[in-house]
Amino acid sequence: MEEKYSYEKIQEMADNIKSRTSQRPKLGIICGSGLGGLADLLTNSEEMEYTSIPGFPVSTVKGHGGKLVFGKLEGVECICMKGRFHFYEGYPIWKCAAPVQVMKLLGVKGLIVTNAAGGISSKLKLGDLMLITDHINLPGVTGNNPLRGPNDERFGPRFPSTNAVYSKSFQNIFKKSAEDQGLLPIIKEGTYLMSSGPTYESPAELNWFKTIGADAVGMSTVPETVVASWCGMVVLGISLITNICILDVESTEEPTAEEVYETAKMRSKNLQNIVRLTEKSAVEQNVWNI
Numbered sequence: 001m002e003e004k005y006s007y008e009k010i011q012e013m014a015d016n017i018k019s020r021t022s023q024r025p026k027l028g029i030i031c032g033s034g035l036g037g038l039a040d041l042l043t044n045s046e047e048m049e050y051t052s053i054p055g056f057p058v059s060t061v062k063g064h065g066g067k068l069v070f071g072k073l074e075g076v077e078c079i080c081m082k083g084r085f086h087f088y089e090g091y092p093i094w095k096c097a098a099p100v101q102v103m104k105l106l107g108v109k110g111l112i113v114t115n116a117a118g119g120i121s122s123k124l125k126l127g128d129l130m131l132i133t134d135h136i137n138l139p140g141v142t143g144n145n146p147l148r149g150p151n152d153e154r155f156g157p158r159f160p161s162t163n164a165v166y167s168k169s170f171q172n173i174f175k176k177s178a179e180d181q182g183l184l185p186i187i188k189e190g191t192y193l194m195s196s197g198p199t200y201e202s203p204a205e206l207n208w209f210k211t212i213g214a215d216a217v218g219m220s221t222v223p224e225t226v227v228a229s230w231c232g233m234v235v236l237g238i239s240l241i242t243n244i245c246i247l248d249v250e251s252t253e254e255p256t257a258e259e260v261y262e263t264a265k266m267r268s269k270n271l272q273n274i275v276r277l278t279e280k281s282a283v284e285q286n287v288w289n290i
């Protein structure tokens, strides 16, 4: 089994990055499938390929780039992950979230995590943006938690709480920003369940997820959020509902990756505009105590 990165190994990656850019990001953004356009929000941008950072994982999925983008958003220095790491790609789950630890050592205080997700709840429509209010860490509760293994208190405690990991004030700002753009009707709230993938879920699984309180399902986000919260970051999680889950086993419809990317493309600009406004207000209100 691959050994978890030590504090020193994460520090080496952060030092490597710091030696190559003068930018010192305070906000991190993780782009979900088809949402790499969020990186276009950054001005004065500089890019760093994952492959150029010794020890950094490399992404293998269509719709995901493989680079860090540094730049300013509404006057604040940001780091954007264009391409994330999924458990289904074969990485240990802690490794999917290790970039968040690197961000922590770079000085990041707030994290916006985005994803493409399937809508389970009937209140969700195609193209909705669901503010994640809570999550079900299915891999975590069945033994695959990113914090399993040795704990380094310099990052966070051995037994962190996972209550209130998604910041209410950050969510309120996001809602207000959407309202200001006339986009409130597509903003919803709910619980995101992480399933390991790469198979889309069967109708029986989806019906089970519904009974345990999941509103949307995806294959990412939770490991990054758990680690960010453990490290003391303020987190905003957003799921773009790219497909409506098929709960009826008699249905002849099927989810496809193409549908996911098409919907992501359709909403990408809306999400960018809301994130820009959210960032502006978050800075004004000092949501993450910079």
Ligand SMILES: O=P(O)(O)O[C@@H]1C[C@H](O)[C@@H](CO)O1
Binding pocket: 031, 032, 033, 034, 061, 084, 086, 114, 115, 116, 117, 197, 218, 219, 220, 221, 256, 257, 260
């Ligand atoms: O990185 P995210 O969670 O946005 O990507 C989702 C999960 C799979 O990578 C892909 C499935 O369509 O989209």
